[in-house]
Amino acid sequence: MAAKVKVATVWLGGCSGCHMSFLDLDERLVELAGLIEIVASPIVDVKEIPPVDVGIVEGAVCNKENEEVLLHMRKQCKILVAIGDCAAYAGVPAMRNQFKREDVLDRAYVDAESTLIGEIPHSAEVPELMKKVKAIKDVVKVDAYIPGCPPSADDIYYALTELLAGRIPEWPEGMLHFD
Amino acid sequence: MPKNDTSPEIKLTINSKECSGHEGQTILEIANDNGVYIPTLCYLKSLTPMGSCRMCVVEVEGMRKPVTSCTTPAANGMVVHSNTEKLQTMRRMILELLFSERNHFCPFCEMSGGDCELQNKAYENKMDHIRYPYLFPDLSVDSSHPYFVLDHNRCILCARCVRYCDEVEGVHTLDLGFRGHNAMVVVDLNQPFSESSCTSCGGCVQACPTGALFNKLSSFRGKTKDCQMTPSICQQCSLGCGIEVYTRGNHLVNIDGDESSKVNHGHLCNKGRYEPLLNHKSRILRPAVVHQGASIEFSWDKALDHISYRLKRLKAKDPNSIYAYISPKMTNEAIFSFMHFFRNIIGTSNAYLFGSYQYNTFAQALNKPNTEYSVLNMESDMSRLDDSDCIILMGADPGKTHKVLASRVRSRIRQQKAKLIIINDNKSQLDDMADIHVTLHTGTDGTLLNSLISLDLTSPSSKQQVELPYSLREEFNQYTPEYAEKVTGISWDKIVQISKMISRAKDPVFVFGRGLAKQNNPQLFQTLINFIRQVGRIQNGKLPILGLRHGANARGAFEIDMMMRQEIGGAPEDFSVRLLEKVNAEDAKFLFLALGDDELPFLDKDIQKMGQMDFLVVQSSYPSDALNHAEVILPSPVWYEKTGTMGNALGQKQALTPVFEPQNQIPQEWEVFAELAKRFTGDKSTLSIEQTQAKLEEIQTAYRAKFAPVNVDAIPFQCVSFPETEEGR
Ligand code: SF4
Ligand code: SF4
Ligand code: SF4
Ligand code: FES
Numbered sequence: 009m010a011a012k013v014k015v016a017t018v019w020l021g022g023c024s025g026c027h028m029s030f031l032d033l034d035e036r037l038v039e040l041a042g043l044i045e046i047v048a049s050p051i052v053d054v055k056e057i058p059p060v061d062v063g064i065v066e067g068a069v070c071n072k073e074n075e076e077v078l079l080h081m082r083k084q085c086k087i088l089v090a091i092g093d094c095a096a097y098a099g100v101p102a103m104r105n106q107f108k109r110e111d112v113l114d115r116a117y118v119d120a121e122s123t124l125i126g127e128i129p130h131s132a133e134v135p136e137l138m139k140k141v142k143a144i145k146d147v148v149k150v151d152a153y154i155p156g157c158p159p160s161a162d163d164i165y166y167a168l169t170e171l172l173a174g175r176i177p178e179w180p181e182g183m184l185h186f187d
Numbered sequence: 188m189p190k191n192d193t194s195p196e197i198k199l200t201i202n203s204k205e206c207s208g209h210e211g212q213t214i215l216e217i218a219n220d221n222g223v224y225i226p227t228l229c230y231l232k233s234l235t236p237m238g239s240c241r242m243c244v245v246e247v248e249g250m251r252k253p254v255t256s257c258t259t260p261a262a263n264g265m266v267v268h269s270n271t272e273k274l275q276t277m278r279r280m281i282l283e284l285l286f287s288e289r290n291h292f293c294p295f296c297e298m299s300g301g302d303c304e305l306q307n308k309a310y311e312n313k314m315d316h317i318r319y320p321y322l323f324p325d326l327s328v329d330s331s332h333p334y335f336v337l338d339h340n341r342c343i344l345c346a347r348c349v350r351y352c353d354e355v356e357g358v359h360t361l362d363l364g365f366r367g368h369n370a371m372v373v374v375d376l377n378q379p380f381s382e383s384s385c386t387s388c389g390g391c392v393q394a395c396p397t398g399a400l401f402n403k404l405s406s407f408r409g410k411t412k413d414c415q416m417t418p419s420i421c422q423q424c425s426l427g428c429g430i431e432v433y434t435r436g437n438h439l440v441n442i443d444g445d446e447s448s449k450v451n452h453g454h455l456c457n458k459g460r461y462e463p464l465l466n467h468k469s470r471i472l473r474p475a476v477v478h479q480g481a482s483i484e485f486s487w488d489k490a491l492d493h494i495s496y497r498l499k500r501l502k503a504k505d506p507n508s509i510y511a512y513i514s515p516k517m518t519n520e521a522i523f524s525f526m527h528f529f530r531n532i533i534g535t536s537n538a539y540l541f542g543s544y545q546y547n548t549f550a551q552a553l554n555k556p557n558t559e560y561s562v563l564n565m566e567s568d569m570s571r572l573d574d575s576d577c578i579i580l581m582g583a584d585p586g587k588t589h590k591v592l593a594s595r596v597r598s599r600i601r602q603q604k605a606k607l608i609i610i611n612d613n614k615s616q617l618d619d620m621a622d623i624h625v626t627l628h629t630g631t632d633g634t635l636l637n638s639l640i641s642l643d644l645t646s647p648s649s650k651q652q653v654e655l656p657y658s659l660r661e662e663f664n665q666y667t668p669e670y671a672e673k674v675t676g677i678s679w680d681k682i683v684q685i686s687k688m689i690s691r692a693k694d695p696v697f698v699f700g701r702g703l704a705k706q707n708n709p710q711l712f713q714t715l716i717n718f719i720r721q722v723g724r725i726q727n728g729k730l731p732i733l734g735l736r737h738g739a740n741a742r743g744a745f746e747i748d749m750m751m752r753q754e755i756g757g758a759p760e761d762f763s764v765r766l767l768e769k770v771n772a773e774d775a776k777f778l779f780l781a782l783g784d785d786e787l788p789f790l791d792k793d794i795q796k797m798g799q800m801d802f803l804v805v806q807s808s809y810p811s812d813a814l815n816h817a818e819v820i821l822p823s824p825v826w827y828e829k830t831g832t833m834g835n836a837l838g839q840k841q842a843l844t845p846v847f848e849p850q851n852q853i854p855q856e857w858e859v860f861a862e863l864a865k866r867f868t869g870d871k872s873t874l875s876i877e878q879t880q881a882k883l884e885e886i887q888t889a890y891r892a893k894f895a896p897v898n899v900d901a902i903p904f905q906c907v908s909f910p911e912t913e914e915g916r
Binding site for chain 2: 090093096097098099100102103105106107140143145146150153154155157178179180181182184185186187
């Protein structure tokens with residue numbers, strides 16, 4: 009039996025919806041488990057990313073930590089896959105890009121209706137927000153895309169089986185969707 | 188560019204398919220006609236092509252660069268490719284540029300999921316990511332319009348909205364402002380919609396390929412693919428525009444214009460598109476009998492028994508003490524069954540159609556017995572406007588009453604294809620666009636027309652004048668500048684300008700409205716017709732006259748009313764009917780008001796008359812003052828529940844498709860009259876709708892066959908003197 013393809017996943021500035029869709033694969037997960045091994049992921053115990061064949065990235069690059077994780081993932085994987093609209097197009101998190109970063113922070117921490125006296129957190133523990141939210145292709149080279157907000161389990165299954173067959177998935181009309 | 192079948196045929200090859208078309212057509216038009224798909228974004232069939240999006244690029248052998256097929260004229264022998272690898276690459280790039288230029292967050296967009304042409308094109312072109320850097324421009328959203336939102340974040344600057352507003356609605360509220368990548372759709376002089384010249388037709392929203400313009404009322408209530416579409420006919424005015432009604436469950440979600448309709452070609456006004464969605468009026472849902480001030484619900488059978496019992500007693504005594512009125516908003520079938528019941532079965536000569544005077548006066552003007560069918564065919568239809576080079580509105584304000592017609596007028600004027608003259612006793616919506624607009628003293632239109640005839644006699648403008656005897660010319664000569672100015676209140680200068688403008692026109696069309704009709708004076712129409720004869724503008728026996736009437740089925744109802752009168756013989760002298768004018772409280776005992784979903788402006792004196800009746804039946808969809816004195820109240824279906832046919836102002840019979848089942852199974856109006864009839868004839872079964880329609884058709888055909896067309900030349904050429912009104916003395 010051929011060695012299993014090693015896969016790692018991360019989520020950056022995303023809502024975890026893409027990972028939930030992945031879990032939606034249901035019994036197909038069992039089938040895939042025979043072919044791939046998820047070595048690191050928010051949905052398995054190991055979070056530290058070792059060298060892998062395929063790295064799957066959910067979420068946009070919203071802060072410095074996202075950037076660091078992404079750069080690391082790029083180093084560790086052979087094929088990098090953007091999953092979901094946020095990773096592919098910057099998506100919903102990028103809605104803040106029309107505003108200044110400081111205004112966005114003020115709106116959330118100082119001017120929020122529920123806040124009496126607020127301040128913007130500035131501990132070293134809290135990663136710094138990027139000026140603009142970026143799609144991951146604006147930070148690293150991306151090899152394949154699975155758009156959708158979120159992509160359906162079918163989309164993910166299609167993309168994975170294509171990759172396993174050694175092809176970069178092409179999205180036939182009727183399958184591609186941005187919502 | 189419209190397809191011009193008379194120009195020479197050409198043949199070209201598109202994607203190895205032999206295609207044929209005509210000189211003057213674009214490559215895209217020929218491809219579409221021959222079933223070859225070329226993707227487009229900024230192209231919309233009804234608008235002048237602009238070539239701004241570049242989606243439709245094609246390669247033509249022998250041409251150096253790819254060209255936009257929507258703007259490139261086809262030529263004989265062309266070899267065109269629309270789907271080469273190079274073109275696919277270009278399209279994908281164009282799409283990526285469009286997406287990176289503004290802020291498209293599809294998951295949050297109402298149009299996402301089938302209703303966005305931009306997104307659909309992205310899917311078609313397998314755009315799974317965007318290679319260009321996003322600009323994330325800081326753009327605003329204008330939600331100040333009551334019916335729709337303009338979100339610049341999603342605009343691709345295709346200018347479909349701009350061209351629609353200009354070319355179809357004829358308002359030009361929208362335009363493109365600013366330069367380069369700062370270009371924006373601007374509303375008037377970059378104002379909010381709420382402070383703009385927008386007429387709320389909603390055409391731009393229907394035209395927009397993206398989520399940049401979307402309707403508030405239908406938002407997030409279902410995508411097109413989740414809705415059911417029922418094509419039907421708008422019943423808000425007598426034009427009868429084709430509509431597409433989108434529903435989900437038992438909700439009205441959206442109304443769009445039906446592009447296949449000969450009346451409106453997909454265009455609508457706010458009354459047709461939005462008002463029906465806003466109507467949340469309470470309805471009358473069950474038959475009720477009012478007893479000592481309390482209204483008690485009854486079954487249909489009981490209520491109708493109660494009515495027929497009263498009717499039977501009065502019929503035996505004096506059928507003419509029974510009065511019955513029906514609204515011209517009812518279907519042909521309803522008018523027919525109603526008139527059949529009251530005239531033929533009950534035998535009263537007091538069954539009337541509300542507002543029939545609007546046609547009748549015109550009929551009388553043609554000097555024919557007022558039961559003449561063909562008078563209607565003397566009038567032109569709306570399409571006549573499309574060829575006219577001078578439009579004269581008399582006592583008409585289509586911008587308020589018949590808005591789709593107003594948009595036709597406006598776009599002619601805007602394209603500088605026609606002049607516009609407005610003669611009215613009041614301000615009207617189109618005044619600002621008019622070449623000449625005059626406000627005359629109420630009721631002096633006749634004097635103005637006489638002055639115009641007199642002017643034309645002294646300085647003849649056309650070759651085809653009628654030869655008038657000397658004595659008649661003398662009579663017209665009395666319309667001196669001083670007299671005309673004094674009576675009409677219009678300066679002689681203006682009258683001369685009007686005369687010149689009309690006589691210079693090749694194809695003037697006169698549109699009259701309530702202002703003229705309400706004068707209820709056949710001689711006024713005769714004078715108008717004679718003026719038209721004088722300036723020699725009658726073509727093929729058709730008068731270049733168009734009437735705007737109240738009531739969705741005004742024309743159809745009037746036709747049937749006339750026929751039915753003829754059928755029973757002994758048509759009354761005059762059957763002009765304005766609200767309850769005809770009700771003679773002395774001998775009237777019973778009054779049946781079939782209002783349906785029409786809301787008629789009853790006056791206090793009408794309501795008073797209702798109070799004087801022994802027995803009042805009101806059949807209506809909505810509660811109103813008319814119910815105050817009612818003995819029996821019957822519910823009526825509303826527009827989206829109606830089955831049957833209507834005759835629009837163009838003289839076409841159009842079928843209504845019910846969008847929903849009538850609430851509470853309220854029967855169609857014609858069924859109610861048929862049920863009443865059964866109680867008198869002893870018939871066991873009522874006619875089906877098909878049988879009713881067949882019978883109606885039969886009478887109509889026989890009726891039409893009987894009459895020869897009206898001969899305009901038979902109308903006496905007289906100089907009628909019109910009353911001088913108080914103001915104009
Ligand atoms: S307009 Fe179309 S492409 Fe833009 S956000 Fe809406 S659905 Fe997406
Ligand atoms: S609703 Fe009609 S009038 Fe208003 S901007 Fe749109 S097209 Fe123009
Ligand atoms: S608002 Fe819509 S129709 Fe108008 S230019 Fe923008 S995308 Fe085109
Ligand atoms: S459709 Fe031809 S350029 Fe837009």
